[in-house]
Amino acid sequence: MGGISEPIILALIGGLVAIVTAFFxxxxxxxxDPTPDAPRGNVLSFDATDRAALDRxxxxxxxxxxxxxxxxxxxxxxxx
Amino acid sequence: MTLTRPYAPTRVRTLEWCSAAAxxxxxxxxxxxxxxxxxxxxxxxxxLIAPEWAWAAFCVVMSSLRMLALxxxxxxxxxxxxxxxxxxxxxxxxxxxxxxxxxxxxxxISTAVPVxxxxxxxxxxxxxxxxxxxxxxxxxxGRNI
Numbered sequence: 001m002g003g004i005s006e007p008i009i010l011a012l013i014g015g016l017v018a019i020v021t022a023f024f025x026x027x028x029x030x031x032x033d034p035t036p037d038a039p040r041g042n043v044l045s046f047d048a049t050d051r052a053a054l055d056r057x058x059x060x061x062x063x064x065x066x067x068x069x070x071x072x073x074x075x076x077x078x079x080x
Numbered sequence: 081m082t083l084t085r086p087y088a089p090t091r092v093r094t095l096e097w098c099s100a101a102a103x104x105x106x107x108x109x110x111x112x113x114x115x116x117x118x119x120x121x122x123x124x125x126x127x128l129i130a131p132e133w134a135w136a137a138f139c140v141v142m143s144s145l146r147m148l149a150l151x152x153x154x155x156x157x158x159x160x161x162x163x164x165x166x167x168x169x170x171x172x173x174x175x176x177x178x179x180x181x182x183x184x185x186x187x188x189i190s191t192a193v194p195v196x197x198x199x200x201x202x203x204x205x206x207x208x209x210x211x212x213x214x215x216x217x218x219x220x221x222g223r224n225i
Contacts, residue, residue, distance in 0.1 A: 015172030025211030
């Protein structure tokens with residue numbers, strides 16, 4: 001095993017680098033806040049006109065968020 | 081108002097499927113009857129670390145876990161975590177393969193080295209995507225991260 005230990009150690013370091021990479025990606029994503037004042041993760045842009053339209057319908061942003069969430073869960077269940 | 085598509089983990093996961101399939105192929109080739117390690121001196125260093133069946137078992141188990149996570153995708157909340165874990169396993173495995181091939185007593189560098197090096201890079205990219213998907217998936221399930 002003498003000359004073999006070096007590749008094993010380097011490979012394990014490679015695995016650690018991958019884990020650190022995954023953590024870094026997670027931390028970077030967590031820092032990125034979804035659009036404020038909008039249903040999280042679902043809406044890219046949401047302006048005053050949209051808010052007025054929701055008001056006319058008697059719906060809130062939370063209603064919209066819940067509706068999209070429901071659809072998302074349905075889609076996820078339908079995915080292979 | 082622009083509605084995005086509902087979140088689903090990275091849609092293009094071809095890299096991960098390719099890496100998992102290659103590892104599964106390794107496992108199957110090593111598992112079938114016959115002494116693959118005796119075919120070439122390239123495998124001398126592999127045999128010093130573990131017997132052929134152990135390499136086969138590692139490849140089959142790791143790639144099966146990965147394929148399960150990829151198949152479940154968004155249907156299982158923890159799939160990005162398992163994808164990240166198996167990506168790290170993939171980086172470790174392919175790095176070891178590259179280094180052991182370089183370690184083999186032969187003239188010049190094998191053409192396998194650049195090929196397997198690309199697998200290392202692919203799995204690093206996959207680890208990055210899994211980390212990102214982990215947070216997005218938690219958000220999709222209502223966790224305020």
